[in-house]
Amino acid sequence: MEYEAVIGLEVHVQIKTESKMFTRAPAGYGHEPNTLTDPVVLGMPGTLPVMNKRAIDQIIKAGLMLGCDIAPVCKWDRKNYFYPDSPKNYQISQYDRPICIGGQLEIELPGPSRNVMGEHKFIHLTRIHLEEDVGKLNHVENDSLVDYNRAGTPLMEIVSEPDMHSGEEAYAYLTALRQIMVQGGISDCDMEKGQLRCDANISVRPKGVDTLGVKVELKNLNSISGVRNGIDYEIKRQIKTIQSGGQVVQETRRWDAEAGAATLMRTKEMAHDYRYFPDPDLMPVRVDQDWLQNLRATLPELPFERQRRYFDSFDLPYTVTSVLVPDRRLAEFFEEAVDECGEPKAVANWIANDLLRELSAGGIGIEDSKLRPAHIAGLVKLVKDGAISNNIAKEVFIAMFESGRRPEEIVEEKGLKQSSDTGELAGICNEVIGANPKSVEDYKAGKQNAINFLKGQVMKATKGKANPHIVDQILREELDKLA
Numbered sequence: 435m436e437y438e439a440v441i442g443l444e445v446h447v448q449i450k451t452e453s454k455m456f457t458r459a460p461a462g463y464g465h466e467p468n469t470l471t472d473p474v475v476l477g478m479p480g481t482l483p484v485m486n487k488r489a490i491d492q493i494i495k496a497g498l499m500l501g502c503d504i505a506p507v508c509k510w511d512r513k514n515y516f517y518p519d520s521p522k523n524y525q526i527s528q529y530d531r532p533i534c535i536g537g538q539l540e541i542e543l544p545g546p547s548r549n550v551m552g553e554h555k556f557i558h559l560t561r562i563h564l565e566e567d568v569g570k571l572n573h574v575e576n577d578s579l580v581d582y583n584r585a586g587t588p589l590m591e592i593v594s595e596p597d598m599h600s601g602e603e604a605y606a607y608l609t610a611l612r613q614i615m616v617q618g619g620i621s622d623c624d625m626e627k628g629q630l631r632c633d634a635n636i637s638v639r640p641k642g643v644d645t646l647g648v649k650v651e652l653k654n655l656n657s658i659s660g661v662r663n664g665i666d667y668e669i670k671r672q673i674k675t676i677q678s679g680g681q682v683v684q685e686t687r688r689w690d691a692e693a694g695a696a697t698l699m700r701t702k703e704m705a706h707d708y709r710y711f712p713d714p715d716l717m718p719v720r721v722d723q724d725w726l727q728n729l730r731a732t733l734p735e736l737p738f739e740r741q742r743r744y745f746d747s748f749d750l751p752y753t754v755t756s757v758l759v760p761d762r763r764l765a766e767f768f769e770e771a772v773d774e775c776g777e778p779k780a781v782a783n784w785i786a787n788d789l790l791r792e793l794s795a796g797g798i799g800i801e802d803s804k805l806r807p808a809h810i811a812g813l814v815k816l817v818k819d820g821a822i823s824n825n826i827a828k829e830v831f832i833a834m835f836e837s838g839r840r841p842e843e844i845v846e847e848k849g850l851k852q853s854s855d856t857g858e859l860a861g862i863c864n865e866v867i868g869a870n871p872k873s874v875e876d877y878k879a880g881k882q883n884a885i886n887f888l889k890g891q892v893m894k895a896t897k898g899k900a901n902p903h904i905v906d907q908i909l910r911e912e913l914d915k916l917a
Contacts, residue, residue, distance in 0.1 A: 539559065594607070
């Protein structure tokens with residue numbers, strides 16, 4: 435019997451704001467433990483929460499980018515549980531009236547090769563709701579220490595429908611979600627900093643059956659590749675359990691990336707009762723059309739929409755768009771350069787091949803580079819106008835990257851301008867023809883490639899400054915006279 439997996443993801447994304455969700459205490463990462471706190475964060479008696487509008491703006495923007503319906507009214511609830519990382523013993527969240535409802539996320543699955551686009555599909559969302567993050571427990575030897583710096587940070591939970599069927603689809607989902615959140619300025623989504631966290635709900639069932647199998651929740655998924663590996667492991671485990679005559683038990687399991695295996699955390703006989711009730715200290719939020727329109731006007735182009743535009747408007751290949759599109763700053767750099775020179779393919783090639791190589795070698799991002807879009811545009815124009823050859827352009831590019839100087843200045847200072855003087859080049863071409871009778875005979879015998887050797891000799895004699903198109907033309911004319 436064949437089985438299929440059914441997977442839903444619950445993704446927590448920390449929202450990028452200056453302060454926390456219900457207080458002006460600063461939000462941040464990497465500070466000394468328990469320094470980003472105040473009486474509200476610590477749940478002191480008599481304190482009252484005040485909503486962070488910036489966080490609400492951010493989750494609405496996220497919902498709009500993901501095609502959610504934005505609730506005209508949403509409310510706040512207390513989710514009660516008793517654990518050291520929650521100083522109030524409850525978390526302010528949204529239960530039955532979340533701010534974002536429905537929606538979908540477009541994903542791309544791997545193609546048959548890295549150079550070929552894979553299948554695109556949509557994963558439906560159930561909801562996105564806003565809540566406050568909890569603190570962090572640090573376990574050392576015989577003690578557990580709690581750091582409340584993270585507590586109170588705005589956090590949104592994105593809940594998918596069970597539309598995925600493999601670890602690869604979950605990987606594509608998280609990759610696409612992260613790109614949208616980062617490019618929209620919603621979150622940096624750094625999993626090492628806990629800004630993006632994922633739990634996976636996994637079950638298996640015989641193919642062709644509509645009912646869901648017994649769900650297992652997988653936690654401690656600390657990287658996007660870890661999500662994929664953990665899900666694939668759990669799918670195999672459940673199928674093996676069923677095929678051996680056992681039963682899958684509803685439980686929560688912890689993924690151990692180093693061991694490549696999941697271990698039991700706890701068995702769930704029934705869902706935890708969090709005793710939700712409306713928070714008495716917070717009013718519901720009403721979102722009107724003016725608010726929505728103002729936020730909609732700030733939305734960036736979605737990555738896959740940008741990619742399709744690059745296909746249609748610039749005729750760029752998939753290999754290049756798949757490099758440019760995931761990084762909004764890189765894509766905007768590309769478009770600014772194209773606006774200046776009107777040569778999208780040439781600009782894209784310089785960025786995808788040369789610029790990214792140098793950035794990687796230097797260990798810097800494009801925002802820290804001395805090279806700006808105008809540098810690339812100027813270099814492309816020089817090659818197009820025949821002022822320099824492609825080989826010389828490579829030398830100029832390195833000098834531009836290192837110094838930040840304009841390409842025209844570098845070409846002028848180093849005397850790199852390409853020679854198009856036909857009289858001078860004709861003399862050099864005739865000298866090369868006279869010095870290489872074997873290549874001349876090969877050309878006369880119909881071996882067209884022989885001319886490439888002669889062109890190389892001319893370029894060598896001119897130290898790469900000869901215009902290769904004019905050299906080719908002169909050589910053919912002179913050789914044809916000898917035929």
